[in-house]
Amino acid sequence: MWQNLLAFNLGVELGQVAIILALWPALIMCRRVNSSLWMYLRVGLAGGCAAIACYWTFKRVAEVYSTLA
DSSP states (O other), X not given: OHHHXXXXXXXXXXXXXXXXXHHHHHHHHHHHHOHHHHXXXXXXXXXXXXXXXXXXXXXXXXXXXXXXX
């Protein structure tokens, strides 16, 4: 059981690293070309991540609440 969990978590982490490594050069280039676009892109990405995190949090809290009620 623990090997499956470890393999899954390592796969998720490697996927995240691969995405960052793929996007990093484009983000660096964007920052060098247009600083205002870089700021909007950073705020947009952070806002999108925060929105997804809030959605998942509220969804899981609702599931726990419905289980308890």
